Structures are given as C-alpha cells and as structure tokens.
Amino acid sequence: MAKYIVRRILSAIPVLFGLSIVLFSFIHLLPGDPAAALLGQHATPELTAKIRQQLGLDQPLYVQYLQYLTQLLHGDLGKSVINNRPVITDFATRFPGTVELTLAALLFAVGIGIPLGRFAARHTQGWQDGVVTVISLFGISIPIFVLGLTLQYVLSVQLHWLPTSGRLDPRTTIPSVTNFMLIDTLLAGRPDAFVDALRHLILPAIALGSIPLAIITRITRASVLDVNNEDYVRTARAKGLTERRVDDRHIMRNAWLPVVTVIGLQVGGLLAGAVITETVFSWNGVGRWVVEAIQDHDYFVVQSSILIFAFIFLAVNLIVDIGYAYLNPRIRYA
C-alpha cells in the first residue's frame, strides 16, 4: 500500500510539470498584459512599455518560463504583479473560505443526494422516482450563476430569509484566526455570529452543490438498483431479514463504491464551480481571486493557484482510491 501511494505521488510530478507549461502558455498567449490592468485608461504606449520592462515581460517567453520554473522548484510560487503580494500568502488567507464553501456544498450534495437516490430507487415504479429525476435534471442543467442569482432574489430579496452575499454581516467584526468563519466566530465566543456565518453559507452551498447533488442522486439510484438485483440480496430477503437490514447491510455496503468514486470526482467540479459561486456571492475565496487575476493577467497568481488546485485534485483522487480499499477489502493495491 505504501509503495502504491509513493508511486501515485511520483506520477503526479510529470502531470504538474506538464500542466505548468500548458498554464504558462495559455495565460501568456492571451492577448493583453498586466500593464493594461495596472494603468487602465492611462495606458499610453510609452507607459505600457515602461511597465512591461519593470515587470520583466519584455524578456523572451522561454526565459520567463524558466525563471518561473526555477522559482517553483525553490518552493516560491511568485508574486502578484498587481499588488506585489506573494501568491502563497493570499492563497493561504483565501483558501479556507473556499474549503468552507466546498465542504458545505459537498455536505449538502451528499446529505441530500444519497437519501434522495435511495428513495428514488425504492420507488422505481412510482411517481416519486419521476419527481427525483426531474429535480436532478434541474440540478444538472441550471447554470450556477442563474441558480445563485435566483436563490438570492427569492430567498433574500423577496422573503428576507437569508443574506444575499458575503461570509458574515459586514457590521460584525470577528478577528481572523483560521479564516474559517465557522471556527473564527466560535473562537471569538460569538455564537450569534456563528449562526450568521452559517446562514451566509446556505445559499452559496446550495448553488454550488446543485450539480454534484444531481449526479450523486442519479448514481446512488442506479447503484442501488443494480445491487438490488444481485443474488445475495434476494437471498437476504429470502432469509426473512427486515427491509431496513437488507438495505443497510446488503445493498448500501455494495452500492457505496461507485458513489464514493463520483464524490471524489466532484471535488474538481466543485473547485471549478467555486469560481462562479464566489463571484455571484461575493465570497472571499480563491475562486473569485482567480477570476480577478485572469482579468488582470496577473500571471503568477493564475499559474500558481491553478497548479495548487490541480495538486489538490490529484490528492483527493488518491484519497478516494485509498478509501476504495477500505470500503471493499477485496481491492488491493500493489
């Protein structure tokens, strides 16, 4: 097992290396440059040239790439060209926000998707299955920003049930310790702010979790139905076990595998979705930061933050694969 993990980690290196080249080329081939972002309407050709030179953008591309790679190998992710702050500092302060949001969305998707999928599977012949199918179709086909703005309009603007955006009421001040709002509010001894943070989390979590919810529901339903037809389930029923026991012991245990795989794969989708969700909900996380960096051609921020995303995605996949072995002892990695 240890050998397997080491091999998987080593195989990530060429992937990340290749990705760094692709990212570098992609962002540098985009027309425009950070000078335009820095100068805005004041960008005369002369001033633009001066700033390109100050930032080292007048160097040939391969020289710039090699410099970047050397930095990376030294563990330096570079600095923002807009405000000069090290990428790693800003990433560290914003990442907890994205983790909090992504976990909440995952919790929402898993917490509702699995029971819903099981419910649909139990009533395959009934109208209930139809309703669940329609819900998951909606979930997968409505773009996040449409769903997000609609949720804001209905639940916040019209009904005043939940706040529209942000992570905490702007009138409340909580010292940043971990940058996880749910933890920081508790550390500050403010249960009222904790509830407020939780309320701020609901709408973005639903918007971001809608697609995984739909997928997890469908996969759970299909997987349960699949297992339902297995001989051992028929045997279990024939033994006279209660339906609940059959469900928990014999069906779900075997239906978990594809569901866990899909949950793991959703992490990539969630990180991508966070980019839109954070923009719509003014959520202070890495997603919104990357959007702004792309608009500003903030090269190092884009390159390095997406590399970190890729690294996280690879790590989560590895964890999922290990989780497999735990769930199904027949699977052995060597």
Place this chain on the structure above:
Amino acid sequence: MTRTRFGALVAATMIVVAACGGSSATPGPSAASSAAPSSAASTAASTAPSTAPSTAASAAAGTPKDGGTLVAGLPGDMVLADPSLVSDSNSSEIETQVIQGLVGLKPGTNSQLIPVLATALPTVSADGLTYTFTLRQGVKFHDGTDFNADAVVYNYMRQLNAPKSLQNDYNYYFGAVFGFGADSNLASVTATDPSTVVFKLKTPQSNFLLATTLPQFGIQSPTALKAGDADNPDPSKSPYAQGQGGTGKSMVGTGPFMFKEWVPNDHVTLVKNPNYWDTANAAHLDAITFKPYADQTAELNALQAGDIDWAQTISPTDVKTVQSDASLQAIDRGQSCNEFHLSLNNADKPFDNLQIRQAIGYALNKQSYIDAFYAGMAKPADNFMPPATEYYKPLNLPTYDPAKAKSLIASSGVPASELNLTFYYPSDVSRPYMPDPKGLAEAIANDLQAVGFTITFKTEGWRTGYLSDSSVGKFPMDLLGWTCDWAGPDNFLVTDLFYFNGSKPNPQFNYGPADLKAAFDAGIAATSDAAAQQAWGTAQDILARDLPIIPILNSTPPAAAAAYVQGFVGSGNLEEQFNTTWLNK
C-alpha cells in the same frame, strides 16, 4: 445506519437555520418604506455641505441623526491603504474619507476649489512659479501627531523621491502631474514656518491646484508613514500600505473618518473621527464598511435585501427597478465628469476628410442613446470635455440632422467605396460612460447607415487587445471614453485625447495641428486665470473647427441607496465625502 440519518440531519439543520433567520433578517421593504423615503438626489444637489467650516452642512431631510454603520458596495476592492500608491477609483473613494489635502473640491462639484487643510487658497506669484499655502493650526492626525508644514513637506518629498520600482505603476499620479526626481517640475517644497509651506515650480503649471485635490496628494502622518515602512520599494512588505495595525498605524490622515481595518477582498472599515478638526462638518455615521461586489446583479440583490445600504454604481438599466421600489432611491450624481466619444483615426480614409467627420456628427442622434442606454442620466456632448470642466465653453458642434449629413457626404466628393466603415467596439466591458458597448455600437451604426455609410463591426476584449490596439491607432473608428482624473481641460483635451509625444500627436487619432499644440502649451503654462481661459478657449475652438473625433455624451453614473440613507452628496468624479451622510432609521 448512522450514515443515512446524517444526511437527513444536514438537510433539516439547513432548513431550520434558514427559517430561524427569517425573524432576525434586516428590515424588509415594508419596514423601510415607512422610514420617510425622499429623493435625496434632488435635495442633495441644492445643499452644499463643505469641509470648510465657513459653510455648515445642512440636512437633506429633517435633522441629521448621528450613529449607525453604513454598508457601502463598491465594484472592487481597495488596492493599497496608501493613497499615494494607488490610481483606481475604489481605493480613492475609500481613502478620500480619511486623508485630506491642502485644497479640495466643494462637495457636489467637479472643479470648484476650496481650502481644506490650508486656511485659504494659496497666493501665487506673478510668474506662476511660487505657491504659498497657510495651514490650519491645531489639526491632528489620527495617530495624535500634529499636522504642520513639516508634514506637508515630508509627504511631497517622499513622492518626489519615490523608489524607482514604485514610479509609474504605483505612484502614477505624482508622475503624471509633476514627474519624479530631477525630471520633476516640482523644484522644491519648503516649510518657512510651522504653518506656511512654499511650493516652487520649474515652469508654470496651471493644473497644479486642481490636480492636487486628488487623494493621491493628501497629507498623511509622517510618524505613521515612517513606522509602517511606507516607502519600502516593495509595497507588499510595507505594513502601512498593507493596512496592518489598524487606526493610527495605516492610512493615517486628518479626515472625518479614520481607518479601522482591511480584510483584502472582503471589506474595509472606517470609523468616525471623534476629534475631527472641523466640528461643524464632523461625520454623522459611526462607521462605514466598504464591500467589493464583482457582480452588479448580486450587488443590487444585496441592496434590495438590505445587506448593504448604498451602492456606488448601478447599471442604468436597473434605475427603473430601484425607482419602483419605495425602500430604495436612485441617486443622480448631477455634474458629469466623463466623456464618451466616437474615435476617428484621421490618418485613415475617409476620416481625413472634414466634411465626412462633420457628416458623422450630424448623423448621430445622441439623445436617443441617452434615452435607451443611460436611463436619461447623461447629456448630449457639445464639447470634448464635460460642462463642469474648468474653462468649458459651448462649441455648437453638429447636432442630429440626417439631411445635412447626407448633403455633406455628397459635397465631400468621397467615392462610395470609401463609405464602408470598419467599426470597433469592446466585447466584454461596461464602463460608466459606456454601459452597453454593443448596444451603443448598433444604435450608432443604424444612424450612420441611415445617411449612407455601410458598417462592418469588429470587436476585441477590453483588456485583451481593445485598449492597447486602440491606443496605438490600429482602429479606424471605435468607441471610447474617459473618466476624469480632475476636471481640468488639460486632463480631457491633452491627457485623454490629443496629447503630443514631442511633436508627434497621439497615434490613436493622428490629429494634431501646430496651433493646437501651441494652445495646449500656452494653457498648461498660463500664469493667470485670464491667460488660461484664453489659451484653453483657443484650443477648444480649434477642436470645434476640425472636429477630429465625435463627442457623444457626458454621463453621470447613477448610485443607489436605501431610502433611509440621507444627506449624501454625489459627485461626478466619484470622490464623494460621506461626512454629511446619515441614516434616518
């Protein structure tokens, strides 16, 4: 078993938390509508509160109430906490509440100078080279240190000698107005006594006072600047620029509000200065929290839901929504400080022909664009700069007359083949002066086609080519505009439009006759008001004579606020002061 129950539990918790929140949510439309909605816009325009003690602030409706926190939405985050190092409007809007200059603008106006930290406007020597300011006494910075002549000198000298790595991109405005080091037009700044500062220029510079109203020329506490390493060549290493340490450590000025904290990408909080020197104009609000909103619809939702109280800019298409909601108000900023024009490259055919350029001027129905795209919050342009600019005069530029346009095209002798125009507009942006580039381009093209031109559209991304290609003259005809830095003729006519690089005119338009350059030079170097008036008048006449590009309109980007927000005085340059704002709730 526990696993399945867990899912249901999560769902139940989410619903319960949502429902609990219902009762404690911010006031809904019904609650707020009872709170005396009034059109602050119309009344605000007539009140002229000032930071100068001579003019007392008057309330927009009723007696101002003190207290409360205003949550203000901005289109983006602050960049750095030191105004000398920023040139974006978000940072400026925040920092102008905290940091004051020697002179400022009368609230609600774009070019009426008032003394702020000086007791009066300076005395200027006859040769226009020496400006002598007398300073207010007894004024203290937010860190408790004294404001005095030495502080003024320190602030100017640190920018004059800014580290090389900060020049241009960070210290943009100082470079643009004075230049750096030995190349600067600023010869010296000296304190002759604790309350007198003398500025000496190398050549006369008529924009001196108007330009120094910008927050970039505000006076900050030298003690705090030094302690916070504000002059570090790398601003990310300066605690001062990064807003660390709170009140008295970063963004330390003399204004009615003091800096409290900055959580990047999340919010900036300012609090009332309890010891503000201008007691008659002290802040009513206890605090202001500025929040960045990347998405305008989300910002409007936040305003409607009561999560924010004020939004700096809303899309003109949302003005109707805001006006129809009794709990909200749309705010017209009054005087425009921008211009929107149709750029023509005079080196390209057929734009080298004056009659063709005039024909285009007569073809455009400017008012129809204002009605369709600006919710009426704009005026057709009759000049290359907005009416509230210093030395503005009406130019009687061509107005909508399609018949005249057709006859001019006919008499121009330009062959029909040259009437096919390639028209560029930006694909992915909304600017205060150009809320819907595609829609505007189509409306303008319709008008041009109606008089005999044919149009081929081309488009590029704003930052991915449009701005840079346009600035070097790659486009024959395109849409562009400008938001003022200061409302002086030099800022619009020269910096924005027809600057010369040596004797070479701006490649964007390839237009620049010698008499225009002479008029610009005379205007910039004018040592008296009369001389400036004359020179800038001549420049405007030359531009009207040649009509190198077609000015379209001047807009006032609308703001919106909850109805209970009172006393706010908007300004076309978006550098408005919140000291007069109060909450009627």
